[in-house]
Amino acid sequence: MLTILVTNPKGGCGKSTLATNLAGAFALSGFETVLADCDRQKSSLTWIKQRPEKYPPITGLDWTKKIGKVPGGTRRLVVDAPAAVRRGAVRELVQTADVILIPVLPSLFDEATTRRFLRVLDKLKPIRNNKRAVALVGNRIRVRTTASRHLEDFLAGLNQDVVSLIRDTQLYPTASAGGLSIFDMAPSRAERYTEEWRPLLRFISNVAFQKDR
Structure with missing residues (x-):
């Protein structure tokens, strides 16, 4: 099983969007996929409840109170972390993860929060010892704007x-209103956007390959 933690203490940076679309991509690729929601708003769990049965299934777990058990046979576990997460909770979530993804918006406040959060992560032993893959994802980019540059x-x-x-x-x-990811949508509508996810999916696949060696 490969565990992907999507985290950033800044609220509204797109953690749930990143988590649900990753889960959708994994499920469509044939992986037994589980999405664990740690946020009190339960956006990811709400998304799963809206998901039509004809699409690849994704199992939802409520981790808002504590980290729970994962069903046997799970190949991909995506963890949607809460905003304003405590340092102790960060440590616990990092221990569960193989990959840590940090979405960042084009905003001065998001950048400052991300910089502080990276300093917190750098103090954790699994990160210091390079036992976890950490990567950033620029989110909600508006092309050719000063903020995005x-x-x-x-x-x-x-x-x-x-x-x-x-x-x-x-x-x-x-897509999310109907319990879908953009990977579930018709290529004629979504392909130019799903292509932006390919480097991220390759990054995760490489981590999985290294883990399985």
């Missing part, structure tokens, strides 16, 4: 892997 410069200066830059589009709320 500034975000790209900010990410480039952090000495961390930046695995994907995900553009802002109404396809995400449209």
Whole structure:
């Protein structure tokens, strides 16, 4: 089993969007996929409840109170972390993870929070010893805007892997309203956006390959 933790203490940075679309991509690829929701808003669990039966199934777990057991046979576990997560909870979640993904918006406040959070992560033993793969994802990018160019410069200066830059589009709320990921949508509508996820999915696949060796 490979566990992907999606985390950033800044609320509203797109953690649930990243988590649900990753889960959708894994399920569509044939992996037994579980999505654990740690956030009190339970956005990911609400998304799963909306998911039509004809699409690849995703199992939802309520981890809002504590980390629970994972069903046998799970190949991909995506963990949607809460905002404003306590340091002790960060440590516990990091212990469960193989991959840690940090979504960042083109915003001064998001950048400051991300910088502080990376300092917290760097103090944790699994991170210091390179036992966990950590990567950043630029989220809700608006092409050719000053804010997005500034975000790209900010990410480039952090000495961390930046695995994907995900553009802002109404396809995400449209898909999520029906319990879908953009990978479940018709290629004629979504392909140019799903392509932006390929570097991120390759990054995760490489971690899985190294773990299985």
